[in-house]
Amino acid sequence: MEATAAKPPLHGLTFSRATVANRAFAAIYTCAVLALLYQHALTVLNSTTFLSFSLFLTFLFADLLLGFMWATGQCFRMQLVHCHVFPENLLKVTREEDFPAMDVFICTADPDKEPPMSVVNTALSVMAYDYPAEKLSVYVSDDGGSALTLFAFVEAAKFGSHWLPFCRRNKVVERCPEAYFRSYRSNETKKIKVMYESMKERVENVVYSEKFTDDYITNEQERQAFNKWTQGFTRQEHPTVIQVLLEIGKDRDVTGQSMPNLIYVSRQKSKTSPHHFKAGAQNALLRVSAVLTNAPIILTLDCDMYSNDPQTPYSMLCYLFDTTMTPELGYVQFPQRFCGLNKNDIYACELRRVYLINSAGLNGLAGPNHVGTGCFFSRRVFFGGPSSFVSPEIPELRPDHVVKMPIQAQSILAMAHQVADCKYEDQTNWGSKMGFRYGSLVEDFYTGYRLQCEGWRSVFCHPNRPAFLGNAPITLNDALNQIKRCSVGLLEVGISKYSPLTFGVRAMGPIMGHCYANYAFWPIWSIPLTMYAFLPQLALVNGLSIFLKIELLTNRLGIAKNGFNLTSKVLDGEQSKRYDQGTFEFEVESPMFVPLSTAAIVNLISFFGGLVGVFRGGDFDGLFVQIFVAGFVVVNCWPIYEAMVLRTDKGRMPTKTILISTFLAWALYSAASHIDPTPRPLEDTHPSHMTQPSQATQPSQAPHLPQSTDSTQPPSNETEFNQKVLAEIPESLQTTEVRDKIFHKVFGEDGHGYCKTYGAGVPRSAVYGQSSYLSHASSFSTLNEITRQVREATQEIEQRLSIEIEQWLSSEIE
Ligand SMILES: O=c1ccn([C@@H]2O[C@H](COP(=O)(O)OP(=O)(O)O[C@H]3O[C@H](CO)[C@@H](O)[C@H](O)[C@H]3O)[C@@H](O)[C@H]2O)c(=O)[nH]1
Numbered sequence: 001m002e003a004t005a006a007k008p009p010l011h012g013l014t015f016s017r018a019t020v021a022n023r024a025f026a027a028i029y030t031c032a033v034l035a036l037l038y039q040h041a042l043t044v045l046n047s048t049t050f051l052s053f054s055l056f057l058t059f060l061f062a063d064l065l066l067g068f069m070w071a072t073g074q075c076f077r078m079q080l081v082h083c084h085v086f087p088e089n090l091l092k093v094t095r096e097e098d099f100p101a102m103d104v105f106i107c108t109a110d111p112d113k114e115p116p117m118s119v120v121n122t123a124l125s126v127m128a129y130d131y132p133a134e135k136l137s138v139y140v141s142d143d144g145g146s147a148l149t150l151f152a153f154v155e156a157a158k159f160g161s162h163w164l165p166f167c168r169r170n171k172v173v174e175r176c177p178e179a180y181f182r183s184y185r186s187n188e189t190k191k192i193k194v195m196y197e198s199m200k201e202r203v204e205n206v207v208y209s210e211k212f213t214d215d216y217i218t219n220e221q222e223r224q225a226f227n228k229w230t231q232g233f234t235r236q237e238h239p240t241v242i243q244v245l246l247e248i249g250k251d252r253d254v255t256g257q258s259m260p261n262l263i264y265v266s267r268q269k270s271k272t273s274p275h276h277f278k279a280g281a282q283n284a285l286l287r288v289s290a291v292l293t294n295a296p297i298i299l300t301l302d303c304d305m306y307s308n309d310p311q312t313p314y315s316m317l318c319y320l321f322d323t324t325m326t327p328e329l330g331y332v333q334f335p336q337r338f339c340g341l342n343k344n345d346i347y348a349c350e351l352r353r354v355y356l357i358n359s360a361g362l363n364g365l366a367g368p369n370h371v372g373t374g375c376f377f378s379r380r381v382f383f384g385g386p387s388s389f390v391s392p393e394i395p396e397l398r399p400d401h402v403v404k405m406p407i408q409a410q411s412i413l414a415m416a417h418q419v420a421d422c423k424y425e426d427q428t429n430w431g432s433k434m435g436f437r438y439g440s441l442v443e444d445f446y447t448g449y450r451l452q453c454e455g456w457r458s459v460f461c462h463p464n465r466p467a468f469l470g471n472a473p474i475t476l477n478d479a480l481n482q483i484k485r486c487s488v489g490l491l492e493v494g495i496s497k498y499s500p501l502t503f504g505v506r507a508m509g510p511i512m513g514h515c516y517a518n519y520a521f522w523p524i525w526s527i528p529l530t531m532y533a534f535l536p537q538l539a540l541v542n543g544l545s546i547f548l549k550i551e552l553l554t555n556r557l558g559i560a561k562n563g564f565n566l567t568s569k570v571l572d573g574e575q576s577k578r579y580d581q582g583t584f585e586f587e588v589e590s591p592m593f594v595p596l597s598t599a600a601i602v603n604l605i606s607f608f609g610g611l612v613g614v615f616r617g618g619d620f621d622g623l624f625v626q627i628f629v630a631g632f633v634v635v636n637c638w639p640i641y642e643a644m645v646l647r648t649d650k651g652r653m654p655t656k657t658i659l660i661s662t663f664l665a666w667a668l669y670s671a672a673s674h675i676d677p678t679p680r681p682l683e684d685t686h687p688s689h690m691t692q693p694s695q696a697t698q699p700s701q702a703p704h705l706p707q708s709t710d711s712t713q714p715p716s717n718e719t720e721f722n723q724k725v726l727a728e729i730p731e732s733l734q735t736t737e738v739r740d741k742i743f744h745k746v747f748g749e750d751g752h753g754y755c756k757t758y759g760a761g762v763p764r765s766a767v768y769g770q771s772s773y774l775s776h777a778s779s780f781s782t783l784n785e786i787t788r789q790v791r792e793a794t795q796e797i798e799q800r801l802s803i804e805i806e807q808w809l810s811s812e813i814e
């Protein structure tokens, strides 16, 4: 007891007070959402024409999806905690000698898209970690199978022997050379900078010319490695290349201290074997590293995610090295942070919600999902759940296997080659029960999800100084492609047999399961978004109102105020200026831009069309929400209009895209304008009646009655009844109370079974058909007769109302 009290803490946790507020908010908002959906459902049931029925059903569906996304999104907010680490205490409770060994995996796949110099920078930034070098191994996986990348690393190994002691001596915090030289310049740095620049020049010369001459090769070992790039060597078809560039204990820096291991791995590739992309590469690294070093801790990094803080392993150890921590702790995830985003992050690539907000929310539950990079794993998690070990095929791959031979030993290297073989995984558990999981394009999400389903927990570590910094796409086309790949990958998980909604909820409980479902079904946002981008606007040209009317004037003013505030915010000078910079890139002829620009055109036309309609005396109340939605989209589409018409630079939209989307917008409009909107559903949610009092008082004008209607027969269904009879009651009297009065007058108190299901004051007799109708009110045997009676009752009530108003007015005057 005393001993534990004496030890300073490595990490702390506080529960957030926001949790209570979040839960209360979620409860109240849920009621509002349910009420809205109920109202929607009534509207669907009450619709009187096929057109309105389909339209309202569509919106019910859209809002159900939005409701689902909203509800699952709340799960992230149900138990917020704030976590802190105290890395400064680490050396008070343990010694550096006792630190566990660590294997770092860096993946790269294409020397053209991922410049070798940037991969080298990432590697150098972690090689220079404040961590005992003899416990650190950096593995570079090159799926591009590129001699250029290997060459860059040969150079990096040499430069590293100067860079690592330089960082130690000067207590450099920015240990990614490129980032360091960008921000620091002094006499002290001159020498090392010259070294860096000359390395960079050599590498880039080779990369640009795509070949290197013999004088770049300095020793026999290098020659042997490069000799593997024979005639038939291609990216998709080549043998394994494993090159140990630096070896602990053998290679020393310029001050005589040991360098960490640096190992280049390009796994074997064959067109006949699936390679499973990054997950496949990481599994190959898991095995190769197991054979060579088998460190209990693994850090995974994308090639563009460099370390921004040499102390990060200390923060990680505060969790993974703390014996009081739950034994189920499987990984410590740091958020993805980015450098070089422009001020407004115009392609929304920072993903703060995913990487920061939601991860912090998950931290109070079973822990954050894995985001592919910046994650420290316990090697054990890749071999089954905490209490269900899945044994690998050979003992050398077991997480508890101790490597006893130097990494360059013949037998060790031979086995490393063997486990990097493209056929090695055939008939094994790799990718299904072991290692990174296959089956989704977002292998990181899927792997983390499956690990948590197995019972592993995780921790989100988010120090003030970003632990890692990466690059985000800088063109719209790249950003959209990333979203597309991500969407496909997420849906692959969503609809798989491991769907979070079924499997996940069972394995992790409802809250965690629904958090994962929120991600896995994230792409379905596109469905309501598309509907809201087109349908209200197309309905607007026809003057067809499709949203709930806001009954109370005060409410309406409130909403109107908020709404217009929002709009004007985006339209202000500063924001317009941002778009004026023209940083959006539309120059690629991508079909992905077509829906965007079509939506932009449709919304623009609808917005102005709607406004013109209203100024000409249209129904502002009814169409307000649609005009607002269209206006909102228009504001958001501003960069698109610019790219279509205003800009002359290279980033403007190609004429072809403009033509196609204009044509599509036109086609949609002409299709929509052929739909006659006049037959309107009658519930008081459909205010378009207000503008047509004449129609309402003249039943004979009720348009588009079904052909079969015979006014000399009793009404046989609800539609008929609605269209003919309810139309007699003017909009101003369409409240439940007044309608009740009218029907009581006509059908009598008991003869009129007020049919709640239809909610529109439909007498049950009218719905149930002739026989029950006749038994209740035999004198109203025809539709015409009922219509006449309702008209009379309505007129009577109107008269009484006007008398009462007159009396009230005169008493007021007195
Ligand atoms: O066959 C492949 C394909 C990709 N990669 C590497 O995978 C990483 C991520 O690829 P990138 O094109 O940069 O994808 P992003 O969309 O930027 O990556 C995000 O999404 C990926 C898939 O969900 C995650 O793996 C990443 O960690 C996450 O940052 C890069 O280092 C690539 O070199 C491979 O090693 N082999």
Ligand SMILES: [Mn+2]
Pocket (backbone or CB within 6 Å): 302, 304, 471
């Ligand atoms: Mn990336």
